[in-house]
Amino acid sequence: MTASFSLGVGIGWRPEIDLTVPRLAAATGPGVDFVEVVAENVPPAAVPASLAQLHAGGMPVVPHGVSLSLGGTDPLEPQRVARLAQLAERFGSPLVSEHVAFCRAGGIEAGHLLPVPRTRESLAVLTANIRAAQAELPVPLAVENIAALVSWPEDEFTEADFLAELVERTGVLLLLDVANLYTAQVNFGLDPAATLDRLPLSEVAYVHVAGGVLRDGIWHDTHAHPVTNEILDILAALVGRVAPPGVLLERDDAYPSDAELAGELSAIRKVLTNARVG
Amino acid sequence: MPASADPPGLADPGPDLGPGASSLAARQLALVSALVAGAAPPAGMAKDRVHVQAQALLRKRARSVARHQPDVAASLGDGFWPAFEQYAAQSVLPASTAADAKAFARYIRKTRRRPLFRR
Numbered sequence: 001m002t003a004s005f006s007l008g009v010g011i012g013w014r015p016e017i018d019l020t021v022p023r024l025a026a027a028t029g030p031g032v033d034f035v036e037v038v039a040e041n042v043p044p045a046a047v048p049a050s051l052a053q054l055h056a057g058g059m060p061v062v063p064h065g066v067s068l069s070l071g072g073t074d075p076l077e078p079q080r081v082a083r084l085a086q087l088a089e090r091f092g093s094p095l096v097s098e099h100v101a102f103c104r105a106g107g108i109e110a111g112h113l114l115p116v117p118r119t120r121e122s123l124a125v126l127t128a129n130i131r132a133a134q135a136e137l138p139v140p141l142a143v144e145n146i147a148a149l150v151s152w153p154e155d156e157f158t159e160a161d162f163l164a165e166l167v168e169r170t171g172v173l174l175l176l177d178v179a180n181l182y183t184a185q186v187n188f189g190l191d192p193a194a195t196l197d198r199l200p201l202s203e204v205a206y207v208h209v210a211g212g213v214l215r216d217g218i219w220h221d222t223h224a225h226p227v228t229n230e231i232l233d234i235l236a237a238l239v240g241r242v243a244p245p246g247v248l249l250e251r252d253d254a255y256p257s258d259a260e261l262a263g264e265l266s267a268i269r270k271v272l273t274n275a276r277v278g
Numbered sequence: 279m280p281a282s283a284d285p286p287g288l289a290d291p292g293p294d295l296g297p298g299a300s301s302l303a304a305r306q307l308a309l310v311s312a313l314v315a316g317a318a319p320p321a322g323m324a325k326d327r328v329h330v331q332a333q334a335l336l337r338k339r340a341r342s343v344a345r346h347q348p349d350v351a352a353s354l355g356d357g358f359w360p361a362f363e364q365y366a367a368q369s370v371l372p373a374s375t376a377a378d379a380k381a382f383a384r385y386i387r388k389t390r391r392r393p394l395f396r397r
Contacts (some may be wrong), residue, residue: 073303102306108311149331150328153322
């Protein structure tokens with residue numbers, strides 16, 4: 001399934017910047033074309049007023065889940081899928097997104113997205129869970145590559161081949177996080193260009209861009225630091241290969257001034273304009 | 279893979295997730311246990327990276343708790359992070375951030391109280 005929608009440039013809506021987002025959107029010139037909300041933090045029946053107002057003004061909203069644990073061997077929890085579906089209905093969303101990850105095992109919560117071993121066994125689990133989720137969702141699902149600090153010795157696939165196989169088996173779309181490609185480059189020596197060459201880029205629904213920090217030689221994808229040029233360079237490398245339907249800036253902590261966020265959105269737009277194919 | 283012959287009479291085993299899912303379950307449980315319960319890292323996984331991941335999780339948890347209990351965090355100043363590390367080392371992970379924040383505040387009240395007189 002190729003994405004049949006256009007999103008533009010967006011930002012993650014968070015309660016802490018609920019007044020900033022409309023200001024950025026209302027700014028003269030291109031501001032914010034769409035927002036993404038963390039599904040676990042937005043009750044479908046009690047959407048925060050500022051978000052409801054933004055949506056009522058025509059802003060597209062993409063629900064983004066962080067706790068489905070699609071790569072987990074614990075059974076998929078139907079109420080978590082239902083919530084994504086309800087939010088998609090509430091906002092008339094073009095799609096919803098989640099992660100290629102697990103976040104609990106044996107009923108114990110990790111409190112974070114963890115990488116699955118890239119094995120045939122994991123592919124089978126992810127395929128079953130993605131198909132089960134797709135069956136309950138009113139709109140397409142996109143899954144995201146995560147930022148990892150650990151890797152499994154039993155990995156049989158590269159990340160690109162693993163994601164490509166998931167797309168092939170399920171028709172799932174991709175949410176490509178270029179900051180997480182950078183994380184893989186620093187933490188595991190993976191060449192982002194090689195990953196981009198092997199991914200089915202026509203299936204990318206949208207892209208995540210976020211900042212992080214280098215600590216003791218390891219990249220931490222904090223979403224609390226400025227976006228770096230290295231990360232924008234990977235976005236440029238992607239956009240040189242394909243025009244993604246959307247690109248979204250994620251900021252989750254240590255919120256900077258409106259001007260700084262506007263500057264990061266402009267930097268993203270500049271990359272899109274300069275590097276566009278053809 | 280040989281055709282599976284499930285013993286009859288078992289309860290619904292849920293969707294067939296394919297061969298090896300149970301060993302995958304054990305590997306996932308090993309990683310989560312190492313990260314939140316101080317168990318040994320999964321065999322073959324770099325120990326230093328598991329430690330870094332555990333610390334990252336703890337920092338994320340501490341930030342959430344600080345947002346829930348800004349007064350407690352502010353009163354501790356630079357002592358917040360060491361206090362949180364001590365607290366986390368001796369508590370199991372609560373079910374929610376709210377419960378975590380409450381438990382941390384309780385821990386601080388208990389450990390920081392310096393009674394003048396003891397009866």
